[in-house]
Amino acid sequence: MPMSTSRQSCSLSFTIAQASISKSLFSPRVGTLSLTRNGDGNIDIDTPGVIVNTSRGVVPHLSREQYKQCSSVRWVHVPFETFLEHKPPVPTLQTGQDPLHRFLGYPSDKCVVSMSLRDPHDGREVPSNGNAFVSANTIRGVRKVSPDEWRSYALACKPDIVVPLSDTPFNPSPYSQKRLTKSIERSFTWLTHFLQPIEGSHPFNVFVHLAGGASIAARTAFSESLLETLHGKDADMVKPLKSLDEGVTGYQLDLVPLRLALSGVINIDTSPVTTDPGIKTSDIVPLLRSSLFPLPTHKIRLVNSSKSPHEMLTLIQQIGVDLFDAQWAQRAADIGIALDFSFPVGNWGTRRRSNGKQDLGHNLFDPSYAEDFAPLANCFIGEATRNGDVPVCMCGACSPLSPHTRISHSSLDESAPNGGEVGQPFTRAYLHHLLHTHEMSAHSLLVLHNLAVLDAFFAGVRNAIRSLGNETFDLEISRFFQEYDEELLVFSESEAMWGEVEMARGKGRLTREKAKQTTV
């Protein structure tokens, strides 16, 4: 495999705003993450903020040109395991600058791309990892990946950020003390291996998965090991780093394996909304704290698979988390939900349930939306219908822009007369129709909107941390808990209707249509 080891510089810095530094280890904080690639301009991402997830390398339901237009797509995370279906993995064959960006179509001047071997949301059982490999899932079965291979894939793909291999068990818990110790040791060894200097090139930006499962002691031990001054072989390997932590830019906290370890069950569903509801955010907080406690406070803290904005708020409030993935909001788009909430709680809510709480969004499968010509949210309106102080959603569903260019197919074709004009918002009634007729654009529009709502939520959080005192911020958080339904009842309702419509459509339909195709 032809592989260039030279990497252009790609440096990631993280600045916590002065005002939030003085507070305690775990207080909420605002910051800016700044990526400079190849000496070009910065990509700045404000924190607390959001990371967009990918499936088989793509942001589900979006076209590549939508990546460019959608301001929420600033940092995408790519689980690499699906590419193991081909050997060598195809993205490693891409030539030129920023090969992973290029292969997947993420604009390099706009997007940060991070890469891990496993999908952080995949809680399905896989065979045990070995001393020198991690088991990964592909549609062609399980693949073993060694630390050497993983490093070579990262070198070839040149993502902006890499997560080194980590030994996270995905087989039945509870895990024995022995298993936990082995897990920590392997993760340590693999991280050491990964942090070896790259000859003649800039080092990786590394986010480390904080290991230790559901054990406070194990988690603390792993974090402490990162700070230890290295000796002997380990020290030689990572020279000039004195400890592993010196080579680490950010800390990653994956909640799916953590919830699995806590609940002692195998989860065959990867969706975070259906994980064991018995496990509360309050069960998770002490574990995450035990990981972060020994570590320096100035590095980025990233949480994957948070199950609701309520949980996100709690983790910001009690642990000072900087980044969350958008899996929750993306899943909502899959099942037909248009998100509609804001922080702090605004004056324009959704319907109230009998428990007195508002839904976080609208289940657009519901027949009550068939003749509802309002835009997708009450909290936000479209630019074309700007009205007083109601916040505006600039997403492609609420504020669609007419195209700036039109492809001309002959010398006679007229050019676009009105590029860049904001059109009327797409309505709930139209999306209801699209969902019931299995039109895929329903999900594209919902992804655009839901990511924008989540973005606005984080902008509200940042604003509140910056401008409110701790007490007022806490008060706003309790108001959010009071107002919005944490049980996510609208999700279960939507998921049920989505299931019915999918069923009615029939699993065989695609196959039948396909057969029809080939006989023509």
Add this chain to the structure above:
Amino acid sequence: MQFEVIAKCHTTRARVSRMNLTHGVTMLPTFMPVATQAAIKGLTPQQVEALGVTLILNNTYHLNLRPGMKVLNQAGGAHKFQGWHRNLLTDSGGFQLVSLSKFTTITEEGALFLSPFTGEPTMLTPEESISIQHSIGADIIMQLDDVVSSLTTGPRVAEAMERSVRWLDRCIKYHEGSGKKSTQNLFAIVQGGLDPHLRHQCLDAMIQRKNDISGYAIGGLSGGEEKDVFWRIIKLCADKLPEDRPRYSMGIGFAEGRNFLLHLLVCVALGVDMADCVFPTRTARFGVALTHAGPLNLKLSKHEADMNPIDKSCPCPTCTDGTSRAYLHHIVTHETAAAHAVTIHNITFQAQVMGGARDAILSGTFPEYLRSFFAGYFGDGGYPEWCVNALRSVGVDLLQDHPVNLIPGSGAKWEYAN
């Protein structure tokens, strides 16, 4: 509607024209992507417009079922409902009624069928069809016609043709009285099966009504007929239809699958201006990309490490972004984004083929255009005999500089080009 023929091919019957409707100009000849349920598979209306598409088709039968006329009326029509600001065409709903519903009975009054919602007998009359199409608000609407399969023989064919003329009169009358004439344009549908005599009769009757009609569709050719009969009927109709009205060949994309492109180009050469086409969007979902060298099946493992785009010279967003075949291979049938990417390409490809035809007609090189298209599409694999015959009838010899075998029957069966 303003309709103006801008240029005519010196050899064939092909022509370039400009059709100005309520929602802008559409240059002809053109193909129309089909948005059956008020959406082009996976794409937003803005994305479709960016591809240079100016005219799409909605299906009346489907929209009448869902979202239904009540919703469309409240929304202010299908343009507003789906956010499409360019031209729109609807069919009468009759064809789908007959093909999708088992219990349709045709009476002089209309088509009687069982409502899929209530199971009640329901009548679709010519007046009702036009009234539904008024609610949808399409720029071009179709008369309700009495549809029989092209394989039907005997007196039923003549009866259907004669009834279609009577129903046209009822559609005209209803449309006249509606006040929608200035924004919506009614097309007649020429019937008469495969019988030239009946076709002539129908044409005579419908041409008499020209002043009340904005354009003509050629109906009743649904794919089951012999190809040599198919093109002769198209030619017979196109030859006789008035110069100053657009001509629309209905539903040829419905049955013809990947041979659609050939039908399209042959029809253009015979004098047709418009055709609808579900093929580029339907086939995209299965990872089939259209190219000048024939269809490309991106599912095949030969593409798994191919870093080339579908077509380097294609102006679509998928190809200009450098989206590789390897990438598409990785996501095809797994991610909806693959269908979006290939749909974007396929629609653009079709529009390019038609745009290229317009330019060639304008510059007097349409016969060469046809020859080079066929040569690229089939290579040395042989041409469908019916295409060669059809184009000979309008003075183009496909075999002129490219002697290949002729493939008889319904057309080429070829392997994927790549």
